[in-house]
Amino acid sequence: MDEVRAEIDRVDRLIVPLLLERLTYIAQAGHIKGDRDTVRDQWRIEDVVSKVKAEAEKLDGNTGYIEDIYRHLIEWSIAHEFVVWDDVNAEQKRTAR
Template sequence: MKNCTTMPEVRAEIDRIDREIVPLLLERLEYIAQAGHIKADRNTVRDEDRVEDVVQKALTTAEKLNGNATYIEDVYRYLIEWSINYEFGVWDKVAEEK
Protein backbone atom coordinates (compact mmCIF):
# COMPACT_ATOMS: atom_id res chain seq x y z
CA MET A 1 0.00 0.00 0.00
CA LYS A 2 1.25 3.43 -0.95
CA ASN A 3 1.59 6.08 1.75
CA CYS A 4 -0.12 9.13 0.23
CA THR A 5 0.59 12.68 1.30
CA THR A 6 -1.86 14.58 -0.91
CA MET A 7 -5.53 14.21 -1.79
CA PRO A 8 -4.77 13.76 -5.52
CA GLU A 9 -2.58 10.80 -4.58
CA VAL A 10 -5.32 9.34 -2.36
CA ARG A 11 -7.89 9.79 -5.13
CA ALA A 12 -5.60 8.25 -7.73
CA GLU A 13 -5.11 5.18 -5.54
CA ILE A 14 -8.85 4.84 -4.89
CA ASP A 15 -9.49 5.13 -8.64
CA ARG A 16 -6.86 2.45 -9.28
CA ILE A 17 -8.49 0.12 -6.77
CA ASP A 18 -11.94 0.77 -8.25
CA ARG A 19 -10.63 -0.19 -11.70
CA GLU A 20 -9.63 -3.53 -10.16
CA ILE A 21 -12.78 -4.07 -8.08
CA VAL A 22 -15.39 -3.30 -10.74
CA PRO A 23 -14.37 -6.10 -13.14
CA LEU A 24 -14.36 -8.58 -10.24
CA LEU A 25 -17.82 -7.48 -9.11
CA LEU A 26 -19.14 -7.85 -12.64
CA GLU A 27 -17.56 -11.29 -12.92
CA ARG A 28 -19.18 -12.26 -9.61
CA LEU A 29 -22.53 -11.06 -10.94
CA GLU A 30 -22.18 -13.31 -13.98
CA TYR A 31 -21.83 -16.31 -11.66
CA ILE A 32 -24.91 -15.16 -9.75
CA ALA A 33 -26.79 -15.14 -13.07
CA GLN A 34 -25.53 -18.65 -13.83
CA ALA A 35 -26.88 -19.79 -10.46
CA GLY A 36 -30.26 -18.34 -11.42
CA HIS A 37 -30.23 -20.55 -14.51
CA ILE A 38 -29.06 -23.67 -12.68
CA LYS A 39 -31.30 -23.77 -9.62
CA ALA A 40 -34.44 -25.80 -10.27
CA ASP A 41 -36.46 -24.39 -7.36
CA ARG A 42 -36.99 -20.70 -6.61
CA ASN A 43 -36.96 -21.51 -2.90
CA THR A 44 -33.27 -22.40 -3.18
CA VAL A 45 -32.23 -18.94 -4.38
CA ARG A 46 -31.96 -17.69 -0.80
CA ASP A 47 -29.73 -20.05 1.18
CA GLU A 48 -29.08 -18.63 4.64
CA ASP A 49 -26.37 -21.21 5.38
CA ARG A 50 -24.52 -20.12 2.23
CA VAL A 51 -24.94 -16.44 3.16
CA GLU A 52 -23.29 -17.05 6.51
CA ASP A 53 -20.57 -19.17 4.90
CA VAL A 54 -19.67 -16.40 2.45
CA VAL A 55 -19.69 -13.75 5.19
CA GLN A 56 -17.49 -15.89 7.44
CA LYS A 57 -15.00 -16.50 4.63
CA ALA A 58 -14.81 -12.76 3.95
CA LEU A 59 -14.32 -12.06 7.67
CA THR A 60 -11.57 -14.65 7.87
CA THR A 61 -9.79 -12.98 4.97
CA ALA A 62 -10.21 -9.56 6.58
CA GLU A 63 -8.83 -10.84 9.87
CA LYS A 64 -5.79 -12.36 8.13
CA LEU A 65 -5.14 -8.94 6.61
CA ASN A 66 -5.74 -7.14 9.93
CA GLY A 67 -8.62 -5.35 8.24
CA ASN A 68 -11.80 -3.75 9.52
CA ALA A 69 -14.14 -6.72 9.97
CA THR A 70 -17.24 -4.55 10.51
CA TYR A 71 -16.67 -2.80 7.19
CA ILE A 72 -16.19 -6.09 5.35
CA GLU A 73 -19.23 -7.70 6.96
CA ASP A 74 -21.45 -4.73 6.13
CA VAL A 75 -20.24 -4.59 2.52
CA TYR A 76 -20.63 -8.34 2.04
CA ARG A 77 -24.10 -8.51 3.58
CA TYR A 78 -25.24 -5.72 1.25
CA LEU A 79 -23.52 -7.38 -1.74
CA ILE A 80 -25.10 -10.74 -0.95
CA GLU A 81 -28.59 -9.31 -0.46
CA TRP A 82 -28.33 -7.42 -3.76
CA SER A 83 -27.07 -10.58 -5.45
CA ILE A 84 -29.91 -12.68 -4.09
CA ASN A 85 -32.47 -10.20 -5.40
CA TYR A 86 -30.72 -10.18 -8.78
CA GLU A 87 -30.73 -13.97 -8.85
CA PHE A 88 -34.46 -14.01 -8.08
CA GLY A 89 -34.97 -11.81 -11.14
CA VAL A 90 -32.90 -14.12 -13.31
CA TRP A 91 -34.68 -17.19 -11.97
CA ASP A 92 -38.12 -15.65 -12.59
CA LYS A 93 -37.18 -14.71 -16.16
CA VAL A 94 -35.88 -18.22 -16.87
CA ALA A 95 -39.06 -19.74 -15.38
CA GLU A 96 -41.23 -17.49 -17.58
CA GLU A 97 -39.38 -18.63 -20.69
CA LYS A 98 -40.01 -22.31 -19.98
Template sequence: MAVHCETMSDVRREIDRLDRELVKLLAERQGYIEQAGRIKGQRSAVRDQARIEDVVQKVLAEAEKAGLSGAIAEPLWRLLIEKSIEHEYEVFDKKSAAE
Protein backbone atom coordinates in the same frame (compact mmCIF):
# COMPACT_ATOMS: atom_id res chain seq x y z
CA MET B 1 -1.09 -3.25 0.74
CA ALA B 2 -1.64 0.44 0.20
CA VAL B 3 1.23 2.36 -1.34
CA HIS B 4 2.53 5.44 0.45
CA CYS B 5 0.89 8.64 -0.83
CA GLU B 6 2.13 12.19 -0.39
CA THR B 7 -0.93 14.11 -1.56
CA MET B 8 -4.70 13.75 -1.68
CA SER B 9 -4.36 13.59 -5.45
CA ASP B 10 -2.21 10.47 -4.99
CA VAL B 11 -4.78 8.97 -2.62
CA ARG B 12 -7.65 9.68 -5.01
CA ARG B 13 -5.77 8.27 -7.99
CA GLU B 14 -5.14 5.01 -6.11
CA ILE B 15 -8.73 4.77 -4.90
CA ASP B 16 -9.98 5.32 -8.46
CA ARG B 17 -7.61 2.58 -9.68
CA LEU B 18 -8.88 0.18 -7.04
CA ASP B 19 -12.51 1.04 -7.80
CA ARG B 20 -11.94 0.09 -11.45
CA GLU B 21 -10.51 -3.27 -10.35
CA LEU B 22 -13.34 -3.84 -7.89
CA VAL B 23 -15.93 -3.19 -10.61
CA LYS B 24 -14.29 -5.85 -12.79
CA LEU B 25 -14.28 -8.35 -9.91
CA LEU B 26 -17.88 -7.59 -8.99
CA ALA B 27 -18.95 -8.03 -12.62
CA GLU B 28 -17.25 -11.44 -12.63
CA ARG B 29 -19.02 -12.33 -9.36
CA GLN B 30 -22.32 -11.23 -10.88
CA GLY B 31 -21.73 -13.61 -13.77
CA TYR B 32 -21.61 -16.51 -11.31
CA ILE B 33 -24.75 -15.24 -9.59
CA GLU B 34 -26.47 -15.30 -12.98
CA GLN B 35 -25.31 -18.85 -13.58
CA ALA B 36 -26.69 -19.87 -10.18
CA GLY B 37 -30.05 -18.35 -11.12
CA ARG B 38 -30.00 -20.38 -14.32
CA ILE B 39 -28.90 -23.63 -12.64
CA LYS B 40 -31.13 -23.69 -9.54
CA GLY B 41 -34.27 -25.71 -10.09
CA GLN B 42 -36.55 -23.99 -7.60
CA ARG B 43 -37.03 -20.35 -6.66
CA SER B 44 -36.91 -21.31 -2.98
CA ALA B 45 -33.30 -22.42 -3.49
CA VAL B 46 -32.16 -18.89 -4.36
CA ARG B 47 -31.88 -17.77 -0.71
CA ASP B 48 -29.70 -20.17 1.26
CA GLN B 49 -29.16 -18.82 4.77
CA ALA B 50 -26.50 -21.40 5.64
CA ARG B 51 -24.52 -20.41 2.54
CA ILE B 52 -24.90 -16.72 3.39
CA GLU B 53 -23.40 -17.27 6.84
CA ASP B 54 -20.65 -19.46 5.37
CA VAL B 55 -19.69 -16.73 2.89
CA VAL B 56 -19.68 -14.04 5.59
CA GLN B 57 -17.50 -16.14 7.90
CA LYS B 58 -15.03 -16.85 5.08
CA VAL B 59 -14.91 -13.16 4.20
CA LEU B 60 -14.32 -12.18 7.81
CA ALA B 61 -11.45 -14.65 8.08
CA GLU B 62 -9.89 -13.25 4.89
CA ALA B 63 -10.52 -9.69 6.05
CA GLU B 64 -8.64 -10.33 9.26
CA LYS B 65 -5.68 -11.80 7.36
CA ALA B 66 -5.65 -8.83 4.96
CA GLY B 67 -6.08 -6.17 7.64
CA LEU B 68 -9.58 -5.16 6.54
CA SER B 69 -11.83 -4.07 9.38
CA GLY B 70 -14.63 -6.53 10.09
CA ALA B 71 -16.81 -3.47 10.73
CA ILE B 72 -16.37 -2.65 7.03
CA ALA B 73 -16.26 -6.18 5.61
CA GLU B 74 -19.31 -7.72 7.25
CA PRO B 75 -21.96 -5.10 6.43
CA LEU B 76 -20.49 -4.60 2.97
CA TRP B 77 -20.67 -8.31 2.15
CA ARG B 78 -24.11 -8.72 3.66
CA LEU B 79 -25.34 -5.92 1.39
CA LEU B 80 -23.51 -7.45 -1.58
CA ILE B 81 -25.11 -10.82 -0.84
CA GLU B 82 -28.61 -9.31 -0.52
CA LYS B 83 -28.26 -7.41 -3.80
CA SER B 84 -26.87 -10.56 -5.43
CA ILE B 85 -29.86 -12.55 -4.21
CA GLU B 86 -32.22 -9.91 -5.64
CA HIS B 87 -30.43 -10.18 -8.98
CA GLU B 88 -30.51 -13.96 -8.86
CA TYR B 89 -34.29 -13.88 -8.29
CA GLU B 90 -34.62 -11.69 -11.39
CA VAL B 91 -32.54 -14.14 -13.45
CA PHE B 92 -34.49 -17.11 -12.09
CA ASP B 93 -37.84 -15.45 -12.79
CA LYS B 94 -36.86 -14.54 -16.37
CA LYS B 95 -35.71 -18.12 -16.95
CA SER B 96 -38.95 -19.50 -15.52
CA ALA B 97 -41.09 -17.14 -17.60
CA ALA B 98 -39.26 -18.23 -20.77
CA GLU B 99 -39.87 -21.94 -20.10
Protein backbone atom coordinates in the same frame (compact mmCIF):
# COMPACT_ATOMS: atom_id res chain seq x y z
CA MET C 1 -5.29 14.58 -1.76
CA ASP C 2 -5.00 14.08 -5.52
CA GLU C 3 -2.67 11.12 -4.97
CA VAL C 4 -5.07 9.52 -2.50
CA ARG C 5 -7.98 9.95 -4.90
CA ALA C 6 -5.93 8.53 -7.75
CA GLU C 7 -5.19 5.43 -5.64
CA ILE C 8 -8.87 5.04 -4.74
CA ASP C 9 -9.71 5.25 -8.45
CA ARG C 10 -7.02 2.64 -9.20
CA VAL C 11 -8.46 0.26 -6.60
CA ASP C 12 -11.97 0.81 -7.97
CA ARG C 13 -10.74 -0.12 -11.45
CA LEU C 14 -9.54 -3.42 -9.95
CA ILE C 15 -12.72 -4.07 -7.95
CA VAL C 16 -15.32 -3.37 -10.66
CA PRO C 17 -14.27 -6.19 -13.02
CA LEU C 18 -14.29 -8.64 -10.12
CA LEU C 19 -17.76 -7.56 -9.02
CA LEU C 20 -19.02 -7.96 -12.58
CA GLU C 21 -17.41 -11.40 -12.80
CA ARG C 22 -19.11 -12.34 -9.53
CA LEU C 23 -22.43 -11.19 -10.98
CA THR C 24 -22.05 -13.59 -13.92
CA TYR C 25 -21.83 -16.46 -11.44
CA ILE C 26 -24.89 -15.17 -9.59
CA ALA C 27 -26.79 -15.25 -12.91
CA GLN C 28 -25.53 -18.78 -13.59
CA ALA C 29 -26.89 -19.86 -10.21
CA GLY C 30 -30.26 -18.39 -11.20
CA HIS C 31 -30.22 -20.63 -14.27
CA ILE C 32 -29.16 -23.75 -12.37
CA LYS C 33 -31.40 -23.74 -9.31
CA GLY C 34 -34.53 -25.77 -9.92
CA ASP C 35 -36.63 -24.29 -7.15
CA ARG C 36 -37.19 -20.59 -6.42
CA ASP C 37 -37.11 -21.35 -2.68
CA THR C 38 -33.43 -22.30 -2.99
CA VAL C 39 -32.37 -18.86 -4.26
CA ARG C 40 -32.05 -17.53 -0.70
CA ASP C 41 -29.82 -19.95 1.20
CA GLN C 42 -29.16 -18.71 4.74
CA TRP C 43 -26.43 -21.27 5.31
CA ARG C 44 -24.57 -20.06 2.20
CA ILE C 45 -25.00 -16.41 3.21
CA GLU C 46 -23.36 -17.08 6.57
CA ASP C 47 -20.68 -19.23 4.92
CA VAL C 48 -19.71 -16.41 2.53
CA VAL C 49 -19.71 -13.81 5.30
CA SER C 50 -17.61 -16.05 7.53
CA LYS C 51 -15.07 -16.63 4.74
CA VAL C 52 -14.68 -12.96 3.82
CA LYS C 53 -14.38 -11.93 7.45
CA ALA C 54 -11.67 -14.55 7.93
CA GLU C 55 -9.86 -13.20 4.87
CA ALA C 56 -10.10 -9.65 6.25
CA GLU C 57 -8.82 -10.87 9.60
CA LYS C 58 -5.82 -12.56 7.94
CA LEU C 59 -5.03 -9.20 6.34
CA ASP C 60 -5.47 -7.45 9.71
CA GLY C 61 -8.38 -5.55 8.18
CA ASN C 62 -11.66 -4.16 9.43
CA THR C 63 -13.95 -7.19 9.57
CA GLY C 64 -17.03 -5.09 10.34
CA TYR C 65 -16.51 -3.07 7.17
CA ILE C 66 -16.13 -6.22 5.10
CA GLU C 67 -19.15 -7.89 6.70
CA ASP C 68 -21.36 -4.85 6.08
CA ILE C 69 -20.30 -4.59 2.44
CA TYR C 70 -20.77 -8.31 1.82
CA ARG C 71 -24.17 -8.49 3.47
CA HIS C 72 -25.33 -5.69 1.18
CA LEU C 73 -23.66 -7.34 -1.83
CA ILE C 74 -25.29 -10.67 -1.01
CA GLU C 75 -28.75 -9.14 -0.64
CA TRP C 76 -28.38 -7.35 -3.98
CA SER C 77 -27.11 -10.60 -5.53
CA ILE C 78 -30.07 -12.57 -4.19
CA ALA C 79 -32.49 -10.00 -5.61
CA HIS C 80 -30.73 -10.25 -8.98
CA GLU C 81 -30.79 -14.05 -8.85
CA PHE C 82 -34.56 -13.97 -8.20
CA VAL C 83 -35.00 -11.84 -11.34
CA VAL C 84 -32.89 -14.25 -13.38
CA TRP C 85 -34.68 -17.28 -11.93
CA ASP C 86 -38.09 -15.77 -12.65
CA ASP C 87 -37.09 -14.86 -16.22
CA VAL C 88 -35.66 -18.31 -16.93
CA ASN C 89 -38.69 -20.09 -15.54
CA ALA C 90 -41.18 -17.78 -17.28
CA GLU C 91 -39.41 -18.53 -20.57
CA GLN C 92 -39.50 -22.26 -19.88
CA LYS C 93 -43.26 -22.06 -19.23
CA ARG C 94 -43.81 -20.12 -22.47
CA THR C 95 -41.85 -22.61 -24.55
CA ALA C 96 -43.57 -25.59 -22.90
CA ARG C 97 -46.96 -24.49 -24.21
